[in-house]
Amino acid sequence: xxxxxxxxxxxxxxxxxxxxxxxxxxxxxxxxxxxxxxxxxxxxxxxxxxxxxxxxxxxxxxxxxxxxxxxxxxxxxxxxxxxxxxxxxxxxxxxxxxxxxxxxxxxxxxxxxxxxxxxxxxxxxxxxxxxxxxxxxxxxxxxxxxxxxxxxxxxxxxxxxxxxxxxxxxxxxxxxxxxxxxxxxxxxxxxxxxxxxxxxxxxxxxxxxxxxxxxxxxxx
Numbered sequence: 613x614x615x616x617x618x619x620x621x622x623x624x625x626x627x628x629x630x631x632x633x634x635x636x637x638x639x640x641x642x643x644x645x646x647x648x649x650x651x652x653x654x655x656x657x658x659x660x661x662x663x664x665x666x667x668x669x670x671x672x673x674x675x676x677x678x679x680x681x682x683x684x685x686x687x688x689x690x691x692x693x694x695x696x697x698x699x700x701x702x703x704x705x706x707x708x709x710x711x712x713x714x715x716x717x718x719x720x721x722x723x724x725x726x727x728x729x730x731x732x733x734x735x736x737x738x739x740x741x742x743x744x745x746x747x748x749x750x751x752x753x754x755x756x757x758x759x760x761x762x763x764x765x766x767x768x769x770x771x772x773x774x775x776x777x778x779x780x781x782x783x784x785x786x787x788x789x790x791x792x793x794x795x796x797x798x799x800x801x802x803x804x805x806x807x808x809x810x811x812x813x814x815x816x817x818x819x820x821x822x823x824x825x826x827x828x829x830x831x832x
Contacts, residue, residue, distance in 0.1 A: 627719045628699030635692035642685065690733060694726040754778070754786060755805050758818045766790040766797040771812035774803060787812035 699722040706713035759776030762785065766772045771787040778784050788805065790797050794816045797803050802823045803815040 624715050625700060625703045628696045631692045632696040635689050638689050691726060691730055694729050695722050698722040698725045752808060755808055758802055758804050758822050761797055761799050761801045761803055764799045766815055768792060774815060788815045791816050
């Protein structure tokens with residue numbers, strides 16, 4: 613067994629190794645499911661919905677760490693990653709000093725130390741990563757809008773993704789399939805969302821006159 617394996621399997625770092633494994637698993641599954649037009653992020657909830665006028669306790673903590681500016685899944689992955697990194701650093705420092713650090717204390721210190729880092733890091737990520745989805749609008753209002761296929765092609769099978777700009781100027785990425793009487797819609801095609809079912813929007817090829825009416829700022 614290698615030295616790295618011994619460290620990862622040591623009982624003292626088990627909480628941090630588990631957190632790292634969950635982080636990698638969530639990130640990997642999200643990437644794979646997004647490629648086929650799905651997203652586990654939607655199962656976790658779209659955003660942390662907290663009443664800013666009556667926030668106390670855990671709700672106030674979520675607001676303080678900037679939860680509302682990132683999708684909940686990204687926030688969970690970020691928290692797991694920082695908790696794991698801090699935990700392994702504590703273990704390495706304690707091991708170098710010859711100190712036996714109890715796992716419970718190390719976990720508490722790592723959790724407390726990760727909170728301010730989550731706040732600062734989430735702000736940076738929110739600036740770098742564009743908010744493809746904004747949930748302050750009713751997604752049913754997207755019917756009748758023109759967008760562009762970003763994950764596809766769209767057919768009558770598994771949904772792909774269509775990107776479009778909403779009424780407030782925010783970019784949205786929604787699941788969509790081609791209508792039953794439509795041809796396959798390739799990536800990059802301009803499409804018109806004409807309906808919505810329980811799983812996704814229904815799209816057809818956008819008429820040329822509608823595409824011409826789109827402002828240049830609405831084109832990707």
